[in-house]
Amino acid sequence: MSATVVIDDRSGLDISLIDRSVLFQIRRSQTLLGRRFQSRFSDFGITPGEYGVLLLIASNPGRKQTQIADALGMQRANFVPLINSLEARHLMERRASAQDKRSNALYLTAAGDAFVKEICAAEATFEAECTARLGGAKAREAFMLLLARLSV
Amino acid sequence: MSATVVIDDRSGLDISLIDRSVLFQIRRSQTLLGRRFQSRFSDFGITPGEYGVLLLIASNPGRKQTQIADALGMQRANFVPLINSLEARHLMERRASAQDKRSNALYLTAAGDAFVKEICAAEATFEAECTARLGGAKAREAFMLLLARLSV
DNA sequence: TATTGTTATACTCTATAACTATA
């Protein structure tokens, strides 16, 4: 049984140990994908985190902050400044809940709705590129399944 | 052609839009894996980033800072405080290079070497758990290949 | 008592610009 050595193309270094680690490979992919997203979506002036919030509110209007934050795996404390920024840009709004005076119901504004549609079209292109890199629709499906298994 | 709706188990929210996105699924997996790593390796008092540096120095002793940082996809500016901390803990050390007085050659200390061996054993367990979640060695291999394709 | 939103705080990771000393 021979240990295969993995050499990094650019640096010429032995990266076997981190190359074989699921943890480090996901870190690397996430970093690269994040960079690609940022450079592609810099015109929209939005971060992946903010985009996720808008998408989730678009699909689930009227939910309270804790629910949206929860579904994104975020702390509710970190959710506050994020939607403060989105609300200041008039992309979404808090409305006082009638049933529970503690909570805010979240909605997109008309501008937010248009914004989401616009950026969704751009993201479809981004995702199509990911599919191409992965090797087609079947490969993508397999990849998403494996990712989901890892996230249990 | 029917659009399938994906409902989050815990929150009951429609997460179709982010669930189908490679970007968001990788973000989620990376976050969850990072949390798992932190809780598992809190005894070692080390972050994934620091661990990666130690692993790379272990496999490539004597290389200069820029090379190690490069192989990890890090900026050399961010690399400095990271190894300052590792050096303060006597896990690694900078040695002045004879050939090039500008650069430092990086080496693990004896303590750092023992530390890496110890944490490598723990990470092997961690990776084995990842393999089990993914569905076995073949599934893991397929997953790593797809991740690599995405990181081109 | 528990929950919702909020503030404050800290740490990790990343990015950019500018400086110094060497090459």
Added chain:
DNA sequence: TATAGTTATAGAGTATAACAATA
């Protein structure tokens, strides 16, 4: 002039603790 290391700084992302208003 280019490179290696460094400093300073800023922005995301995440984590915890504590508080006021409400349930």
